[in-house]
Amino acid sequence: xxxxxxxxxxxxxxxxxxxxxxxxxxxxxxxxxxxxxxxxxxxxxxxxxxxxxxxxxxxxxxxxxxxxxxxxxxxxxxxxxxxxxxxxxxxxxxxxxxxxxxxxxxxxxxxxxxxxxxxxxxxxxxxxxxxxxxxxxxxxxxxxxxxxxxxxxxxxxxxxxxxxxxxxxxxxxxxxxxxxxxxxxxxxxxxxxxxxxxxxxxxxxxxxxxxxxxxxxxxxxxxxxxxxxxxxxxxxxxxxxxxxxxxxxxxxxxxxxxxxxxxxxxxxxxxxxxxxxxxxxxxxxxxxxxxxxxxxxxxxxxxxxxxxxxxxxxxxxxxxxxxxxxxxxxxxxxxxxxxxxxxxxxx
Numbered sequence: 001x002x003x004x005x006x007x008x009x010x011x012x013x014x015x016x017x018x019x020x021x022x023x024x025x026x027x028x029x030x031x032x033x034x035x036x037x038x039x040x041x042x043x044x045x046x047x048x049x050x051x052x053x054x055x056x057x058x059x060x061x062x063x064x065x066x067x068x069x070x071x072x073x074x075x076x077x078x079x080x081x082x083x084x085x086x087x088x089x090x091x092x093x094x095x096x097x098x099x100x101x102x103x104x105x106x107x108x109x110x111x112x113x114x115x116x117x118x119x120x121x122x123x124x125x126x127x128x129x130x131x132x133x134x135x136x137x138x139x140x141x142x143x144x145x146x147x148x149x150x151x152x153x154x155x156x157x158x159x160x161x162x163x164x165x166x167x168x169x170x171x172x173x174x175x176x177x178x179x180x181x182x183x184x185x186x187x188x189x190x191x192x193x194x195x196x197x198x199x200x201x202x203x204x205x206x207x208x209x210x211x212x213x214x215x216x217x218x219x220x221x222x223x224x225x226x227x228x229x230x231x232x233x234x235x236x237x238x239x240x241x242x243x244x245x246x247x248x249x250x251x252x253x254x255x256x257x258x259x260x261x262x263x264x265x266x267x268x269x270x271x272x273x274x275x276x277x278x279x280x281x282x283x284x285x286x287x288x289x290x291x292x293x294x295x296x297x298x299x300x301x302x303x304x305x306x307x308x309x310x311x312x313x314x315x316x317x318x319x320x321x322x323x324x325x326x327x328x329x330x331x332x333x334x335x336x337x338x339x340x341x342x343x344x345x346x347x
Contacts, residue, residue, distance in 0.1 A: 012067055014067070014075055015064065015066075016079055016083065016088075018063060018088065019062055020062075020115055022091070022092050022093065022117075023059065023064060024116060026039075026046070027113055027310075028117045031116065031302065031305070031306050031309070032138055033119045033121070033302075034050070034119055034129070035132075035138065035141050036049050036050070036145060045057060049149075049156065049167070050085055050125075051085070051122070052156065054068070054070055054164045055068055055082075056069070056159075069157055069159045069164075070157030070159075084120055086120070095296050098296075099294075099296075099303075102293060102294065103292055103293065105267070106303070109262075110303055110307060113303060113306045116302055116306050118298065118299045118302055122167065123213075123214075123242065124169070124170055124207055125145075126241070126242055127228075127234070128145075128194055128197070129141065129145050130241045131194055131238065133238070134190060134193075134233065147182075147187075148173070151168075151181055151185070152173055152175075152178070169206075170206040173194060173195070173198035174198035178194065179192060190233070193232050197232045197233050213227060214248050215248035215249050219247075221251055224247055225252070228243070237255060237282065238254075240254040243298075250297075251295050251298055252286075253290055253298050255277055255282045258308045258309065259289075259301060259305060261308070262304055263289065267289070267292070268288060
């Protein structure tokens with residue numbers, strides 16, 4: 001249930017310049033990337049936790065306003081953290097132009113959404129959150145993540161009568177009683193994945209091992225992905241989510257049902273009879289889209305994902321227009337298909 005709170009006095013909130021064309025707060029926070037944000041005041045503001053702080057955010061046409069609850073750090077540090085979280089240094093407008101030029105289908109999709117950004121999340125939280133996402137919906141994932149924080153995380157503060165917690169450490173999730181607690185809390189088979197992944201991570205070096213998979217540590221996307229898949233509960237899609245949202249590999253493309261449907265309808269019609277996303281299909285779709293959209297392909301994928309969620313008949317209507325000859329697959333698509341086929345034959 002949506003919680004209503006008194007609107008924050010303008011004098012209490014700090015601001016950073018962030019036009020709504022570059023940041024769509026609602027679609028970014030509610031788009032299935034992070035599961036710790038709640039809508040307040042009928043969607044006028046949002047409250048959530050990251051970087052060990054509880055934040056309330058509001059957006060205008062030109063600025064992002066915020067207040068940090070609990071023990072306050074220097075505000076310059078808060079501004080830095082907020083800018084990093086939303087990857088403010090990356091121009092969405094410039095990238096939309098690049099993606100739209102490369103792909104007319106993308107240009108049509110992005111008309112339906114505005115300001116979709118890739119969050120720069122803590123890798124431990126992101127990893128265990130997406131283990132919870134297996135065969136799940138956002139409401140249940142959010143509930144599970146909240147339970148992980150309440151059961152095993154450190155309490156940060158109380159805001160409007162609600163306790164807020166830090167996300168638990170790898171070590172706390174590796175405790176011997178975690179499996180039993182999570183099974184009793186209704187996590188099902190995900191309880192074993194969480195407990196075993198935490199224990200495996202402790203053996204490997206915990207958070208330090210995970211952070212070494214970051215692009216800034218000269219780790220390649222393929223290497224980071226391969227290492228993540230060795231962890232319990234981490235398959236190709238979840239590994240790509242972690243690479244994209246926490247490890248700086250913005251070329252990573254998680255292929256879920258929605259993106260597979262888009263790819264099958266608009267780019268790879270030979271997959272029309274394919275009903276499920278096998279690892280082989282995941283690799284084919286992600287490789288194709290990465291070559292089409294370029295080094296920030298994962299961000300482009302997220303825009304298309306949000307566009308499909310907000311306009312569910314987007315694929316069917318576009319496909320119908322294509323069958324009538326008014327929308328054609330661009331020449332670049334045909335070239336990429338040819339290149340992929342050649343690579344397959346020579347490998």
